Structure formats: structure tokens, C-alpha cells
Amino acid sequence: MSDIYDHWLQHRTLHNTQKHTSRVENPVLDFACRKCYPIAIIQEEIIKEFLKFWEILCGIETQIYEDSYTSKTIISFGEIIESNKDEITREATNLIWSI
16 A cells, blocks of 8 residues: 555655646646646535535545545536436446335
């Protein structure tokens, strides 16, 4: 587990150095960077739905910190929900009719 964390930390440090300190033209991307992916740009209704999911996820996976998401995380969540909307609706309908 330490190797994964070390790799993540090295990647994050490299991103911060290249993007925010040295201002390299094509820096390493870090989707977990809150400067690059601020939460303030997301609509409130999307954040509410995401936070329901995030609370469940943090309860299941204790290594995820409650505030470790970015706008990229929320946007990716929204894209998954939208892409699976028909399937989710169908499964929810099946669930309701099974009661």
C-alpha cells in the first residue's frame, strides 16, 4: 500500500511544482488538485446528489477522506449517472415492482 501512496504523493508533488510553482507549459495533470478543479463551479443540486454518494463511499472505504474530492470527481460522477440513466431507471422500476 505504501508504494501506491508514495507514487500518488510523488505525482501530486510533481504536478504542484510544474503547474503552480514553475508554471511549466504542459504540466503533469492531477485530477485531485483543488486549485485546478475547484468545487465552487458545480451547481448546488449536483453537489447534493454527489454528497449522498460520497458519504456512502467514505463509510465503505475508510482511506478516502471526506473532503478529498474535486470538481473533476463530481463531474465524473455526473457523467456516470447521465450515461447510465436508462439502466438506473429500469433497475429502480424493477426494484419498486419487486416490493
